[in-house]
Amino acid sequence: MQPTTTPEIDLQPSLLDKALNHFQAWAIENHQNLVSRTFLPIISLVEGIIANNPAYLDAKRQGLGLTFCCAGQIVLGDFKSLETALTSPQARDWRLGTSILSSSHGPGVDKGGRNVFLITLSDADAGGGNHDFFRQCVDDYFFNEGMFIRQHDQVAQRLVNQLATDYVDRINNNALEEFFKNDQRDWKGFLVRYLHYIILGINPDDQETISILTNLHYTKKGTFYYLAGSSILEKLNIWGFSQIPELVEQVATIYENSPVLANFQENDPKYNKMTRRELAKLMVSLMSIAGLQGPLHLGRTAMGYQSLPAYKGRQTSAIDVKSYWDKLDLDNRPSIQLFLLECARLFLPVSASHRVATEPFTVTVAGKTRTFPTGTKILIPMLLGMLNEDFWGATTYEFNAQRENLCPFHMGFNSVGDRHAGRICPGKDLALEMLTDVIITVGKARRAYLSQVVNA
Numbered sequence: 001m002q003p004t005t006t007p008e009i010d011l012q013p014s015l016l017d018k019a020l021n022h023f024q025a026w027a028i029e030n031h032q033n034l035v036s037r038t039f040l041p042i043i044s045l046v047e048g049i050i051a052n053n054p055a056y057l058d059a060k061r062q063g064l065g066l067t068f069c070c071a072g073q074i075v076l077g078d079f080k081s082l083e084t085a086l087t088s089p090q091a092r093d094w095r096l097g098t099s100i101l102s103s104s105h106g107p108g109v110d111k112g113g114r115n116v117f118l119i120t121l122s123d124a125d126a127g128g129g130n131h132d133f134f135r136q137c138v139d140d141y142f143f144n145e146g147m148f149i150r151q152h153d154q155v156a157q158r159l160v161n162q163l164a165t166d167y168v169d170r171i172n173n174n175a176l177e178e179f180f181k182n183d184q185r186d187w188k189g190f191l192v193r194y195l196h197y198i199i200l201g202i203n204p205d206d207q208e209t210i211s212i213l214t215n216l217h218y219t220k221k222g223t224f225y226y227l228a229g230s231s232i233l234e235k236l237n238i239w240g241f242s243q244i245p246e247l248v249e250q251v252a253t254i255y256e257n258s259p260v261l262a263n264f265q266e267n268d269p270k271y272n273k274m275t276r277r278e279l280a281k282l283m284v285s286l287m288s289i290a291g292l293q294g295p296l297h298l299g300r301t302a303m304g305y306q307s308l309p310a311y312k313g314r315q316t317s318a319i320d321v322k323s324y325w326d327k328l329d330l331d332n333r334p335s336i337q338l339f340l341l342e343c344a345r346l347f348l349p350v351s352a353s354h355r356v357a358t359e360p361f362t363v364t365v366a367g368k369t370r371t372f373p374t375g376t377k378i379l380i381p382m383l384l385g386m387l388n389e390d391f392w393g394a395t396t397y398e399f400n401a402q403r404e405n406l407c408p409f410h411m412g413f414n415s416v417g418d419r420h421a422g423r424i425c426p427g428k429d430l431a432l433e434m435l436t437d438v439i440i441t442v443g444k445a446r447r448a449y450l451s452q453v454v455n456a
């Protein structure tokens, strides 16, 4: 295991870090003040984008302590607070971690209807109305027995085998980068076909449909449509973004007509009368923001394409993940899952979620004990839980898939292991099972190719 600490590195916060922390603490406390109302939204937007780099939040915690401000939110970075937040009901706002979501592009509201965007809806036990109904609908129609069966059938296996063939073809042609970048075949092409087949039953060989789905989710970067500021991309037609609203409707129609929704029952009170169109629109947003992004990211880490983050004062980014992949027992599924969880611990695909305070609370921030009002946004930085040295010990920033408690205390899927209060990522099992198959099948093809080259 490589040592990953460089003790002489200065972990002191910069003047800007301190100023931002002090100003935000004051502004959140005095949120009605004109100065707060003018500057807090700008800081929230800009710092919210910057803070998507996991090294940013980690450096803040090292410099400012466990509780600090970032992107207009109070960050409670100690393990216990995170554990409690992830296992308690959550009130929500238009946020995805530190990023602000576009309230006008949310599924449902974009057409003047009700908001069905799951991640923005509060739990019933935290004063919300619809989250639990719509989540139940998503679980019942998509994440069910049929999905499990498809994931273990011959079509799914054929797609994984094709991925391995693409991988070998790319290394053979010295074009491994293309394997991770190309969106028509390879890693992205696989994810579009595989996930739409497993989750919605869509035929992966229907090239016309696959082209439309690829165009929205990857080629035109549809994920950004759901983030604040995307209206500018639309107006300036950056990346052909003016076509996105129409594409979203087109993809929703494909989802509406998908095999898994063939027997959809409209107006069921169990789902608060969710309509087929509402469910389809919700699913477009979920596939764009969660389904096709989380596994893309984790696969890129696990197959060694992207380095682990450059955490300040550590050498985590120098870890060669591929060397761990090459040493795995590829017939031992549990050990492969631990390898994936360790990759996701050091580089979370979704680094944070959030909640909204339902009552005033008092904490010490920026050197002063302060009381923040109801409605304050609180970041849930799972990545800080995953890097907490009090919990994980001196080897926190090192790679060790055998570390104790990795599975039962993993926070990467909006839960603590299997513990949660209704908001665990419903794609967790599906994603880990798929990635395990990929690591095995592509790993075996990689080893066979490399040994053939060595013996040639």
Ligand code: HEM
Binding pocket: 095, 096, 097, 118, 119, 135, 138, 199, 286, 287, 290, 291, 292, 294, 295, 298, 349, 350, 352, 353, 354, 412, 413, 414, 422, 423, 424, 425, 426, 427, 428, 430, 431
């Ligand atoms: C490595 C893969 C994945 C990771 C790490 C991951 C992680 C997460 C996290 C952290 C959240 C909570 C976000 C928040 O509430 O702020 C979440 C929510 C969600 N994820 Fe995933 N996800 C992954 C794959 C998937 C897949 C393949 C799907 C399939 C569509 C999916 C569907 C969802 C849905 C529907 C939610 C919203 C749950 C709710 O609010 O009730 N995820 N995911």
